[in-house]
Amino acid sequence: MARVYNFSAGPSMLPLEVLKQAQTELLDYNGTGQSVMEMSHRSKEFDDIIKETERLFREVMNIPDNYKVLFLQGGGWTQFSSVPLNLMTKNGKADYIVTGQWAKKAYQEACRYGKARVVASSEDKTFTYIPKVKREDFDLEADYVYYTMNNTIYGTKFNYIPDTGDIPLVSDVSSCFLSEPVDVSKFAVIWGGAQKNVAPAGLTVVIIRDDMIGHAMDITPTLLNYKTQADKDSLFNTPPCWQIYITMLVLRWIKGLGGLDAMKQRNEKKAKLLYDYLDNSKLFKGTVVPEDRSLMNVPFVTGSDELNAKFVAEAKAAGLVNLKGHRTVGGMRASIYNAMPYEGVQALVDFMEKFEKENG
Numbered sequence: 005m006a007r008v009y010n011f012s013a014g015p016s017m018l019p020l021e022v023l024k025q026a027q028t029e030l031l032d033y034n035g036t037g038q039s040v041m042e043m044s045h046r047s048k049e050f051d052d053i054i055k056e057t058e059r060l061f062r063e064v065m066n067i068p069d070n071y072k073v074l075f076l077q078g079g080g081w082t083q084f085s086s087v088p089l090n091l092m093t094k095n096g097k098a099d100y101i102v103t104g105q106w107a108k109k110a111y112q113e114a115c116r117y118g119k120a121r122v123v124a125s126s127e128d129k130t131f132t133y134i135p136k137v138k139r140e141d142f143d144l145e146a147d148y149v150y151y152t153m154n155n156t157i158y159g160t161k162f163n164y165i166p167d168t169g170d171i172p173l174v175s176d177v178s179s180c181f182l183s184e185p186v187d188v189s190k191f192a193v194i195w196g197g198a199q200k201n202v203a204p205a206g207l208t209v210v211i212i213r214d215d216m217i218g219h220a221m222d223i224t225p226t227l228l229n230y231k232t233q234a235d236k237d238s239l240f241n242t243p244p245c246w247q248i249y250i251t252m253l254v255l256r257w258i259k260g261l262g263g264l265d266a267m268k269q270r271n272e273k274k275a276k277l278l279y280d281y282l283d284n285s286k287l288f289k290g291t292v293v294p295e296d297r298s299l300m301n302v303p304f305v306t307g308s309d310e311l312n313a314k315f316v317a318e319a320k321a322a323g324l325v326n327l328k329g330h331r332t333v334g335g336m337r338a339s340i341y342n343a344m345p346y347e348g349v350q351a352l353v354d355f356m357e358k359f360e361k362e363n364g
């Protein structure tokens with residue numbers, strides 16, 4: 005069967021070039037006679053892979069030298085606990101900006117370890133916008149301020165970095181990782197699960213400023229303490245080797261296309277195509293206020309559950325898959341991460357036009 009255009013929110017599409025490269029090397033990586041899946045994480049070959057991956061991460065994201073790049077397991081949810089366990093340790097307080105389910109879960113988890121506070125929320129309008137938060141809004145005693153840069157489920161994105169003054173800033177970038185340039189120096193911790201925009205599920209990358217390491221609560225499980233892996237260059241125990249290898253290939257792919265500036269341009273062009281169509285359609289409608297729209301996740305509705313279901317089913321038959329919205333939101337959602345080519349979005353828009361003609 006031909007490959008489909010996969011609009012899944014995660015795990016999601018990977019670049020075809022990367023998959024083909026992995027296929028070529030699947031049985032014999034670099035003349036070693038083994039797959040990366042079979043290799044010892046203590047081998048010279050794997051050491052070269054993890055080192056190149058880190059080097060490329062630093063280069064592509066322009067990460068300053070006083071930051072560590074950690075390759076961890078456990079997914080997003082583990083970071084919901086790791087962040088407070090490691091950072092909520094001076095005054096036992098933290099401020100959370102709640103712009104969606106993932107931010108809310110992170111906040112709820114933090115409440116188990118200290119005094120987490122919701123400093124702003126967009127739940128009043130089902131998370132369809134990003135609240136404007138100012139420096140005065142934050143508690144000067146907060147050990148950190150936490151927010152989700154791109155809201156995967158609702159399709160909103162912060163188009164500003166909150167000004168927290170001297171309070172360390174933490175961001176979950178899972179669904180916009182490597183999609184555009186970010187000024188890492190503005191953050192104490194940036195972390196993201198790989199399965200949205202970087203690699204297969206099973207890897208979480210934590211970019212953390214050196215001075216944030218080494219203050220974890222006593223109760224912190226060994227593997228959730230950032231210091232454990234920071235001291236061992238992410239090789240304290242077995243890392244997700246295969247995912248790190250694919251990350252290396254994805255970073256090479258991004259670099260080859262011109263880096264994050266080029267990714268941003270590509271992503272803006274794709275998103276514009278879809279949003280322009282939605283803005284002019286009489287049947288389909290975007291659900292997010294225009295100024296806070298995500299470049300990665302685009303939710304939309306028809307206004308009828310029946311038509312939504314019909315659309316998702318017919319799109320699937322046409323090779324446009326995983327367009328059903330999140331179970332808590334309904335409607336449709338097209339996730340158009342880095343690996344989705346412009347042609348994929350064009351195919352979706354063409355299909356929507358046809359559907360609109362037939363059902364409008």
Ligand SMILES: *Cc1c(COP(=O)(O)O)cnc(C)c1O
Pocket residue numbers: 014078079080081082106152154155156176177178179197200
């Ligand atoms: C998917 C996602 C998560 C949850 O990640 P898991 O690895 O499934 O725990 C957290 N935050 C954001 C922004 C996400 O998109």
